[in-house]
Every structure is written in structure tokens, then in C-alpha cells.
Amino acid sequence: MNHHYTYEQLFDFTYNVFKKIGCSNEHAAIASKALLSADLRGIESHGIARLSGYIRLWEAGRINSAPDIKVIHETPSTAVIDGDKGLGLVVSYYAMQTAIEKAENAGTGWVSVKNSNHFGIAGYHAMMALQHDMIGIAMTNASALVAPTFSIERMLGTNPIAVAIPAKTQPPFVADFATTTAANGKLEIAQRKQQDIPTGWAQTKDGKQSTNANVIKEGGALLPLGSDREHASHKGYALASIVDIFSAVLSGASYGPWVPPFPAYVPMPQNMPGEGLGHFFGAMRIDAFRTKEDFYFHIDNWIQRFRKAKPSEEYNHIIIPGDPEREAEERHLREGLYLLTPVVEDLLQLSKRFSINWH
Amino acid sequence: MNHHYTYEQLFDFTYNVFKKIGCSNEHAAIASKALLSADLRGIESHGIARLSGYIRLWEAGRINSAPDIKVIHETPSTAVIDGDKGLGLVVSYYAMQTAIEKAENAGTGWVSVKNSNHFGIAGYHAMMALQHDMIGIAMTNASALVAPTFSIERMLGTNPIAVAIPAKTQPPFVADFATTTAANGKLEIAQRKQQDIPTGWAQTKDGKQSTNANVIKEGGALLPLGSDREHASHKGYALASIVDIFSAVLSGASYGPWVPPFPAYVPMPQNMPGEGLGHFFGAMRIDAFRTKEDFYFHIDNWIQRFRKAKPSEEYNHIIIPGDPEREAEERHLREGLYLLTPVVEDLLQLSKRFSINWH
Numbered sequence: 001m002n003h004h005y006t007y008e009q010l011f012d013f014t015y016n017v018f019k020k021i022g023c024s025n026e027h028a029a030i031a032s033k034a035l036l037s038a039d040l041r042g043i044e045s046h047g048i049a050r051l052s053g054y055i056r057l058w059e060a061g062r063i064n065s066a067p068d069i070k071v072i073h074e075t076p077s078t079a080v081i082d083g084d085k086g087l088g089l090v091v092s093y094y095a096m097q098t099a100i101e102k103a104e105n106a107g108t109g110w111v112s113v114k115n116s117n118h119f120g121i122a123g124y125h126a127m128m129a130l131q132h133d134m135i136g137i138a139m140t141n142a143s144a145l146v147a148p149t150f151s152i153e154r155m156l157g158t159n160p161i162a163v164a165i166p167a168k169t170q171p172p173f174v175a176d177f178a179t180t181t182a183a184n185g186k187l188e189i190a191q192r193k194q195q196d197i198p199t200g201w202a203q204t205k206d207g208k209q210s211t212n213a214n215v216i217k218e219g220g221a222l223l224p225l226g227s228d229r230e231h232a233s234h235k236g237y238a239l240a241s242i243v244d245i246f247s248a249v250l251s252g253a254s255y256g257p258w259v260p261p262f263p264a265y266v267p268m269p270q271n272m273p274g275e276g277l278g279h280f281f282g283a284m285r286i287d288a289f290r291t292k293e294d295f296y297f298h299i300d301n302w303i304q305r306f307r308k309a310k311p312s313e314e315y316n317h318i319i320i321p322g323d324p325e326r327e328a329e330e331r332h333l334r335e336g337l338y339l340l341t342p343v344v345e346d347l348l349q350l351s352k353r354f355s356i357n358w359h
Numbered sequence: 360m361n362h363h364y365t366y367e368q369l370f371d372f373t374y375n376v377f378k379k380i381g382c383s384n385e386h387a388a389i390a391s392k393a394l395l396s397a398d399l400r401g402i403e404s405h406g407i408a409r410l411s412g413y414i415r416l417w418e419a420g421r422i423n424s425a426p427d428i429k430v431i432h433e434t435p436s437t438a439v440i441d442g443d444k445g446l447g448l449v450v451s452y453y454a455m456q457t458a459i460e461k462a463e464n465a466g467t468g469w470v471s472v473k474n475s476n477h478f479g480i481a482g483y484h485a486m487m488a489l490q491h492d493m494i495g496i497a498m499t500n501a502s503a504l505v506a507p508t509f510s511i512e513r514m515l516g517t518n519p520i521a522v523a524i525p526a527k528t529q530p531p532f533v534a535d536f537a538t539t540t541a542a543n544g545k546l547e548i549a550q551r552k553q554q555d556i557p558t559g560w561a562q563t564k565d566g567k568q569s570t571n572a573n574v575i576k577e578g579g580a581l582l583p584l585g586s587d588r589e590h591a592s593h594k595g596y597a598l599a600s601i602v603d604i605f606s607a608v609l610s611g612a613s614y615g616p617w618v619p620p621f622p623a624y625v626p627m628p629q630n631m632p633g634e635g636l637g638h639f640f641g642a643m644r645i646d647a648f649r650t651k652e653d654f655y656f657h658i659d660n661w662i663q664r665f666r667k668a669k670p671s672e673e674y675n676h677i678i679i680p681g682d683p684e685r686e687a688e689e690r691h692l693r694e695g696l697y698l699l700t701p702v703v704e705d706l707l708q709l710s711k712r713f714s715i716n717w718h
Contacts, residue, residue, distance in 0.1 A: 074466075075466030076436065076466055077465045077467045078643070106436045107434030110647075112648050147668075148677050150670055150671060150677045151674075153668045173600070177594045180591075181591050201590075207672065231540050234536075236584075238522075242524075242534060245524055249661055250643075252653065256665065286609075288434040290439060290611060294611065309512045311509055311511070314566075318507050318508065318509045319508070321593070
């Protein structure tokens with residue numbers, strides 16, 4: 001079994017799977033590109049490893065492969081989009097395009113989305129703004145795994161925030177992070193390696209600090225960025241809450257402990273107060289604030305100055321947000337991508353089921 | 360010496376001091392209200408304790424008490440404001456008003472500000488949006504005290520973010536936090552009490568973790584929210600960077616290690632790439648997304664559900680962002696405010712210098 005693939009091989013396969021479940025050519029391409037951007041950028045937990053999960057959601061009737069995605073409310077700089085239970089990977093593309101179009105006319109565009117599903121990595125959607133000389137923003141809520149400060153109840157998702165800022169001589173600034181101390185994927189890695197996790201990542205169901213990588217499966221919770229009260233976990237809790245409110249309370253999606261789960265075998269929450277997952281997107285035209293020339297001169301200067309910040313003894317240099325992901329993307333496009341055996345086995349199942357050639 | 364005062368006593372005194380340095384009646388009232396909101400909300404480090412600091416900046420010619428604050432660039436949903444070296448307390452009021460007016464017409468309003476000074480607490484400005492049925496956002500850069508992840512150089516300020524979200528039957532959600540693990544004021548408290556600080560708040564000039572409350576004075580740096588790499592300090596570093604770029608690179612203010620200091624005795628940075636401090640404000644009209652009725656129903660539901668989240672054994676209940684500050688404000692308006700002796704001595708000096716009656 002060959003575990004090394006080119007991007008094109010993975011794209012073709014993913015595209016054909018999405019076609020088989022009923023996506024249009026256009027939607028299948030949009031979804032494949034968004035999904036695989038995670039693998040390219042080194043965030044394998046959110047990429048092709050989740051393809052079979054999306055298919056199971058479609059089987060369970062929770063994803064509509066031919067959605068009628070539409071704007072249901074708008075002003076010159078805002079819109080609310082109903083995703084019609086579509087793939088978040090697809091709905092988000094149209095929502096971000098809408099934000100960009102609003103920004104062309106009004107200076108900025110802000111789009112809150114309801115009735116959607118998981119959208120892959122936030123950074124991919126935020127980066128759509130870059131080629132338009134705009135700052136892009138993307139965030140989403142997600143099913144509850146995180147306990148607020150002082151609580152033992154899972155109330156919030158890992159609710160990521162991405163901000164992409166264009167530059168000219170320098171590569172863009174792209175921050176993309178969960179509002180928890182550690183993403184759930186990091187716990188999964190520790191589980192596979194049978195390793196402990198650092199304190200500050202998760203707590204037991206009784207609210208005690210834990211180094212057990214399986215603590216979430218045992219009723220525990222991830223901790224908000226900051227880890228504990230003394231290290232300001234109330235700030236991570238506030239950030240995750242803001243993402244939840246912008247994504248869902250503004251749009252009419254479900255929120256807090258009622259956000260639908262990703263695994264199709266997990267029952268839907270009872271008495272959901274809204275429809276599906278929620279996202280929030282923003283686009284700000286650079287020249288809505290100052291000339292592009294001035295902005296690009298200073299953002300390049302900002303990035304160059306930070307790149308030269310004096311490193312501590314243990315490190316050679318500091319990192320500008322987006323550096324590691326961009327380097328991974330360049331490497332993966334050049335050298336191809338490696339997939340883990342369980343992922344390959346998953347894809348083989350899909351290839352049999354849908355009679356799609358697998359490499 | 361009586362250290363207990365009513366809000367009105369402190370307001371009259373502050374108002375008269377601002378009048379004496381040349382502020383108009385309107386500006387003196389705006390500045391006093393903004394400054395004292397910090398004392399009311401229990402963030403004493405940013406309130407009347409800083410009044411003499413603002414006066415010293417005026418003496419040093421770094422603050423213009425009669426600024427010509429004007430919009431120098433705009434689109435339907437954006438503006439850039441030149442603060443003309445005014446008090447940030449005053450400039451921010453006009454900037455936030457501009458954001459609110461933009462939002463009335465375009466759905467949202469976003470204002471980046473250059474050539475300003477320290478603006479007090481971010482939350483006060485964000486909360487201006489609440490009475491207009493809008494979400495308010497405020498952030499500012501500040502002089503460099505924070506080392507990015509992997510660095511030992513002070514490159515960023517404590518760069519706070521505030522987000523105020525209106526509610527109806529519930530009090531509003533008001534998050535207001537520095538993007539560091541601990542605000543500098545917390546180190547100052549430990550210094551006064553001659554106590555150690557927890558690890559994760561600050562590092563030495565060589566980048567080692569430190570529990571010495573005086574470590575900043577000895578060339579050390581505050582740590583970004585997250586504290587260290589293992590606990591995701593790169594996320595706090597990214598957040599502080601976003602605040603810096605939105606506040607200054609979008610507006611033409613100074614940024615990164617070149618942000619002007621608050622103490623008037625500290626020399627201005629050499630080769631500043633922009634003018635003064637920068638801020639960034641946003642206002643989003645609720646009904647630019649959905650009807651007020653729907654929004655208020657669900658935000659009240661969100662807040663009530665989170666308030667009922669199961670607390671851990673050690674705590675009675677969890678906190679909604681803004682709860683402690685609102686309770687402090689209600690108490691202070693009812694019972695008055697206590698000032699520390701060094702603050703009272705500072706105010707006595709000001710009362711003599713400007714011949715203003717001190718209680």
C-alpha cells in the first residue's frame with residue numbers, strides 16, 4: 001500500500017467522492033480544495049482524514065449535497081446566509097465571496113451563516129480575501145468540548161478564529177487558531193502514541209487538571225486558551241463565546257451546548273435553539289482605510305521587524321503567524337503528501353463503496 | 360486624609376483638571392467620564408491613578424488638549440481618524456461615535472485611529488454601542504512590554520480587546536482583556552505586596568520563566584496569553600499582533616516596538632514609522648443581521664444557559680464576561696470609591712498646582 005500521494009491524486013479522489021454523493025461539479029471542486037487545504041497546510045486532522053466523516057453525515061441526512069445557499073437578510077456591509085444544510089466547505093466559500101463583494105462596495109463585508117456544517121480550516125476561508133487586497137476573517141462554532149472557567153460542563157467548541165492580512169514583499173500574515181489551549185487533534189496524537197498530555201490542556205469530569213490523553217472520552221473537557229484562572233483562561237472562554245455569538249446568535253444557527261456534533265453516530269442535541277452550525281466571515285478592503293501603497297509599505301515593515309525580533313537562546317528565530325503552514329504547503333505541493341494507514345484504509349473503503357479508482 | 364469619595368467628587372475634580380490644561384467643557388467631560396469608568400468598573404490601574412500621568416504627557420507636549428479630531432479617509436462602512444495628538448479618552452469617543460453612525464447607515468462601522476494617546480479601558484468605548492442596539496468592539500496598541508513566542512525582545516503592548524454585546528432581560532456581555540496572560544497592573548500589585556508572581560506571567564531578559572514581580576524593571580517581558588509554547592502563547596502573540604496591525608498599520612499610527620510610552624519621562628522611540636498610538640473600533644447593528652426580537656431572545660437564552668453551566672466543586676457559579684465589572688460599578692456608584700494613599704497624594708499635588716479644591 002502506497003501512502004505517498006501527489007496533491008492532484010488526492011484532489012481527484014476527493015472530487016469524485018463528493019460528486020458521488022450528489023455535489024455539482026462546482027461544489028465538488030470547492031469542497032475538495034477547501035478540505036485538502038488542511039492537508040497542504042499541515043493540519044492533517046481537518047483534511048482528507050475527515051472525508052469519510054463528511055460522507056457519514058450525508059448518509060445520516062445531516063448534510064445536503066445540493067443545497068440552495070441564499071442570502072436571507074442584508075445591508076450594504078452585512079448579510080446572513082442560510083446554508084440549507086450544505087457542506088460547510090461549500091457554504092463558507094459563498095459566504096466569504098459575499099463578504100468580499102460587500103467590501104468592494106461598502107469598504108467592509110460581514111457575513112453570519114446559519115444552517116451549515118463543519119467548514120474545514122478557518123484560515124483557508126480567511127485567505128480568500130488576500131488576492132483582493134483585503135483582510136479576511138473567518139470563525140466558526142463547533143460542538144461543545146470546552147468547559148468555561150469555573151465550570152465542569154462542556155459548553156463551547158474549540159471555536160477557531162482566523163485572520164489573514166495581505167503583504168507585498170513579505171508573505172501574508174495568517175493567524176488561525178482554536179480558542180482552546182490545545183486543539184483536540186493534539187490529544188488524539190497523544191492517544192495514538194500512548195503519551196501523557198501536559199497539564200493545562202484538559203480537565204477531568206470533576207474539574208481536576210489531568211495529564212490523561214483520554215480524559216475527554218471519560219467525560220472531561222478541553223480548557224480555554226489560558227488553561228486556568230491564574231493564567232487567564234477566562235480570556236479564552238470569552239474569545240470562544242464571542243465566536244459562538246457572532247457565528248450563531250447573529251445568524252440563527254445553534255449555539256453553546258446545542259451545536260450539532262461531527263460524528264454522525266452521536267445523536268443530535270435535543271431542543272436545538274437554531275439551525276445547524278454557524279460561521280462568521282469578514283472582509284476589509286485595505287484601501288477603505290489608507291492607500292494600498294502606504295499599507296503595504298508598513299505591513300511589510302511590520303513583518304520584517306518582527307522577523308528580526310531577538311530570539312531566546314533556544315530558538316533561532318521567531319515565527320510570523322502563517323509561516324509554518326505556508327512552508328508545509330510549499331513542501332507538500334512539491335514533494336507530495338503522506339497519509340497515515342488508518343486514513344488510507346478509510347479512503348479504500350470509500351473507493352470500494354463508490355467504485356472510484358484509488359491509487 | 361479622607362480616602363473615600365463619591366463618584367461625583369472624583370468627576371468634578373478630574374473635570375476641573377482637564378479644564379485647566381485647556382480642554383473644552385465637552386472634552387473635559389468626555390475624558391473624565393471615560394477615565395473614571397475604569398475606577399467604577401474596578402480596574403483602578405487605568406483610572407484616576409493615571410490622571411497625573413496624562414498631565415505629565417501634556418506638559419511634555421505629547422498631548423494636545425485642544426485637538427482637531429478629523430476623518431481623513433472614509434467609505435460607507437469605514438473611516439480613518441487623525442486624533443491630532445489628543446487625549447485618547449476623547450479621540451476614542453469621537454471615533455466610536457463615527458463607527459456607530461457608519462453602522463446606522465451601512466450596517467456596520469469600522470474606524471482605525473492614528474495620532475492618539477492612551478484611551479483608558481477598552482470596554483468603556485465598546486459599551487457605547489450597547490444603547491444603539493449594536494455590538495461594540497474596541498482595541499488599542501500600547502508601548503512594547505511583551506515578547507513574542509520564542510523571543511526575548513519587547514515587541515508588543517498588552518494590546519487589549521473589548522467586545523460588548525447587548526442583551527435585553529439579561530445584562531450585556533462585555534469582554535475586555537489584555538492579550539497577555541497577566542496585565543502589568545497585576546505585577547505592580549505583587550510588587551507593592553512584595554510577593555512572587557506565578558510562573559507564566561513574565562520572563563527574564565534572557566527568556567527564562569520568572570516569579571520575580573520586578574522582572575519587567577530588570578529588562579524582562581510580559582508573556583502573551585498562553586504563557587509558553589506548550590500552552591499556546593503563539594495564540595496570544597497572534598492576537599496582540601492583530602490588534603497592533605488593525606490599530607496602527609491600517610491607520611498610520613506607530614506600531615510594534617515604536618509605540619510611544621505612557622510615562623512622560625521615557626524618551627520617544629527613534630524613527631517612529633507612524634504617528635502616535637493607534638486604536639480600532641467597530642460597531643455592528645444587530646438588525647443588520649436579524650430582527651432585534653430574534654437576536655435578543657437568543658442572546659438572553661445564551662447568557663441564561665451559560666450562567667447555569669455546572670460549576671466545579673470549588674466555585675458556586677460561572678461568570679459571564681462583564682459580570683464582575685458591572686457589579687463593581689453598581690457598588691461604587693452606591694457606596695463611593697476608595698483611593699490608595701499614593702493616588703490621593705498625587706491628586707493633592709494636582710489640586711495645589713492647578714488651584715482646584717480637593718475634598
